[in-house]
Amino acid sequence: MLVIDTSFPSKDFNERNGEAVRQLILHYTAAPFGSSLRTLTRDGVSAHYLLPDPDEPSYRAAGYEELRVFRLVNEDQRAWHAGVSQWGGRDNLNSRAIGIEIVNLARDDGGVFTFPAYAEEQIEVLIALVRDILGRYPQIGPSDILGHSDVAYWRKSDPGPRLPWQRLHEAGIGAWFDESTRAMYQRRFCLGLPPEVEVERAFQRYGYKPAQNRWAFEQRTRAFQMHFRARDYGGFLDAQTCAILYALNEKYRCL
Known part of the structure; x- marks a missing residue:
């Protein structure tokens, strides 16, 4: 079941200036829920959605029982999640993309990366969330559902290799090869x-x-x-x- 919580709106957004939504970009936070929520609502970066890890201690400490998705920026606004990025010969992807941040404690120790697995419930809720988004934006094609590392490979590694892209494709989300x-x-x-x-x-x-x-x-x-x-x-x-x-x-x- 998809539960959307709107109780933590971010102040960090601006207008899309007439750009149609064409991409959906997935990220990991590399930080626990509590600090991720603070960063995405107060520190000059943002995303449209934050998807917690149900087993992560700071999420449980916040008093949540069920896994919910936090909408931080309305979809018709431009969130600040992709940064310097490019896809299909076009940059300024924030103006055309919806960003989803997934709580995952990936770590970069001087170029040595650790990529923890995503929780099963996270993947189930992610599938429900993306299906919901695609129902409003049918123009987002399979090859426009991307990781941050796809659109900013020279500086980003998220959402990392543990996100099950093939499973998402089998659920009708994103591209995969025959x-x-x-x-x-x-x-x-x-x-x-x-x-x-x-x-x-x-x-x-x-x-x-x-x-x-x-x-x-x-x-x-x-x-x-x-x-x-x-x-x-x-x-x-x-x-x-x-x-x-x-x-x-x-x-x-x-x-």
């Missing part, structure tokens, strides 16, 4: 990867920002892998990663 198409491309690419200039075009065709150097190329590959091949997200471009990318383009970018 396995048979992936296998066909992988057989081909095991004989040799496409030239890097072609892979660059394929990433851009799907929506990712161009990579200006080797480091950016690896960070973008890492972000893509966290989304579509979470078991191995080292940023190394291999036959399977290329196959997934080409399969996604064939499915969603055929026009």
Whole structure:
């Protein structure tokens, strides 16, 4: 059951200035519920929704029994969650996106990341929330439901590799590749990867920002892998990663 709580409105938002909503961006907070709520309502950043972890101590300490979703900014307003970002050749995504922050205590210890699993109830409520949003914004296509790391791969890792993107897709949320198409491309690419200039075009065709150097190329590959091949997200471009990318383009970018 989806329970929306509007008791903590954020002061940090502005107008969309006529921009239609086109993307939905998922984040993790990397902080407990209590501090996440303070940050998203008082500290110059915000999101439309905050989804707590039902087992996280500060949520229980706040007196909540059931898992509820906190709407901090109305959907017709521009929340400040994506920052410097780009998708499909366009930046300023805050003007066109709805942002959902999910409480998860991911940690970055000097470049060594720890990504805890999401609670089962969180995923169930996330599915209900996104379905509810998509009912109002049918123009948000599968390949426009994204992680923060997809649209800002050079600086962000959220929502991390533990978000079950394939399960979301099976629930009607977001993009996923067809396995048979992936296998066909992988057989081909095991004989040799496409030239890097072609892979660059394929990433851009799907929506990712161009990579200006080797480091950016690896960070973008890492972000893509966290989304579509979470078991191995080292940023190394291999036959399977290329196959997934080409399969996604064939499915969603055929026009």
